[in-house]
């Protein structure tokens with residue numbers, strides 16, 4: 001089955017605590033994301049960049065930074081991602097900071113409701129991104145998209161997508177987590193989020209972790225991957241604003257992507273938080289593209 005992919009650039013750092021993720025989409029284009037995917041026999045269209053408000057770089061208001069601008073960007077992402085899915089295409093959202101996971105995943109959830117599909121979300125990240133305005137130390141909304149998707153957040157964000165909550169927390173598997181704020185920790189526990197943190201990966205290995213994260217999928221499941229580049233160990237991926245030591249190695253990350261590819265169910269993808277201002281000769285963008293190749297089935301040998 002030939003897969004049809006659409007690249008959607010979302011050049012903003014509106015929800016982040018550091019400037020620069022707005023340059024992420026172009027860095028992935030410079031790292032040849034389109035031609036590399038095409039070399040694997042995929043049909044790829046680059047839809048260019050979405051447009052939205054510029055970053056006013058203001059302090060938080062009532063616990064949220066840039067809420068009107070974050071809302072505008074997420075509405076644009078939501079419509080763009082939904083339109084591609086509606087045409088039977090596989091959207092790759094090139095972020096942009098991770099607040100946009102809200103627009104993307106609410107679109108995926110809406111698509112799944114319309115088509116009667118089950119949804120599984122893999123959230124690859126150093127952070128749980130499960131903050132609320134009461135819990136957040138910073139007000140940066142890139143720390144809140146999972147909570148918003150689960151219906152915890154400001155009205156104008158949680159209602160994007162037309163149903164509140166947009167998703168059930170049971171549909172999510174978080175992988176690679178190693179930094180959770182104090183109050184956020186309690187909320188993750190209360191909502192019973194399934195989290196495979198770095199201790200779990202250390203003890204059980206990436207293979208067993210992914211077997212569990214991918215368990216109980218079936219042919220009617222839409223698999224969405226939300227890949228925050230800070231998931232990776234900063235030694236191999238310095239180009240993000242929120243590096244946390246002790247992430248997956250190159251080999252662990254490859255295995256994670258290859259096991260997702262093996263399911264054959266990947267149907268949408270976010271690649272978020274790449275920050276070229278903090279990168280070294282675009283190596284983090286190249287690594288992200290390398291891992292995306294594995295996610296779309298590049299393997300060393302012909303697999304039996």
Ligand SMILES: [Mn+2]
Nearest residue numbers: 098125129228
């Ligand atoms: Mn994140």
